[in-house]
Structure formats: C-alpha cells, structure tokens
Amino acid sequence: MMYSTYEPTLIAPLVLGSEDGTSLCACQFTSGRDAAKFCWDGAERSDQAPVFCQARSWLDRYFAGEAPDPTRLCLAPRGTTFQQAVWEALLTIPYGQTVTYGWVARRVSDMRGSRTSPRAVGGAVGANPIGIIVPCHRVVGADGSLTGFGGGIKAKVALLEHEGVALTGLTVPTRGTAL
Incomplete structure (x- = not known):
C-alpha cells in the first residue's frame, strides 16, 4: 500500500x-x-x-x-460486483450535471439486466472510494436534496458550483448523513 x-x-x-x-x-x-x-x-x-x-x-x-x-486514469476501486457497477455508472455522469439515485439505478439495471433499487444504489454511491474522480457528488435525491456525501455538504456544494451546476431547485439538508 x-x-x-x-x-x-x-x-x-x-x-x-x-x-x-x-x-x-x-x-x-x-x-x-x-x-x-x-x-x-x-x-x-x-x-x-x-x-x-x-x-x-x-x-x-x-x-x-x-x-x-x-x-x-487507471482506477481500481475495491468493492463488490454491484458497487463496481454503480461506480461505472457514475463515470458516465457528464461534468456539470446532476442525476438522481433513481437514474443511476436504471443505468445499473440496464447494465446488469436485473432490477436495482435507488436505496441500494445509495449505499454503493456512499461507499465510493475514489471521490471527485468517480463523481458521486453529482448524484442528488429525487426531491432535489443534496444527500449522502462523505466529504460533507459544504464540499458537495462547492464541487457542484465549481462545475457550474445551478443549485436552484436543489436543497441543502439541515440534518442527516450529508452533513
């Protein structure tokens, strides 16, 4: 190591x-x-x-x-087969855009040929060991909430603003795991 x-x-x-x-x-x-x-x-x-x-x-x-x-880059994140599929889907999110956990779930379902839940995707997104490069910060809740970011909500907001994402319609949680 x-x-x-x-x-x-x-x-x-x-x-x-x-x-x-x-x-x-x-x-x-x-x-x-x-x-x-x-x-x-x-x-x-x-x-x-x-x-x-x-x-x-x-x-x-x-x-x-x-x-x-x-x-x-030569990326080798350690994780389950399911996590690997989710992280592969994250790599397809364009710079400066956000998607929902449901969007990622549909993408993974298409890749794997089996139904995937947004909740399961949320767990895999949260386990992403290669933050920023594998852009988990671009995933938001279906209601527009900026949830589930290991670097903290301030870092997620800063990264999205840096990419030019309009934060209009997105909400910052006042409690929970994103903080």
Missing part, C-alpha cells in the same frame, strides 16, 4: 491511495464523515509514484475548470 496527498484550495485536502503503485484505489477526503473510513497507517508515502502524479495532474485540470476524462 502506498499513499500521497493532494491539497486543493476549493475543498479539504485529499488522500490518494494505491495498492500496487500502478492504479488508484482511493481519493478520500481528510474531513467530513468519511475522513477515517480508509486507514493508511503502515502505508508508504510515495509522492512521486506515477499513479499519484497522474491523479494530481487530473485533479489540477479539474480544479482549473476543465472536464478531464476519469477513464483516462
């Missing part, structure tokens, strides 16, 4: 992780509800590893206002 960090000015610092030095398995917030979710104790810090240089370059372009293609 190896890790590096990335410090954008828009949101809290991020920890980047790789199991093998060739593919990215994590891009995690250092604050918010998921801050302690992935433990990098005992991992070797390796800021110059090519996988981290590529990820930081991607993030630099993203935070400069570009829409870099996440599929250009």
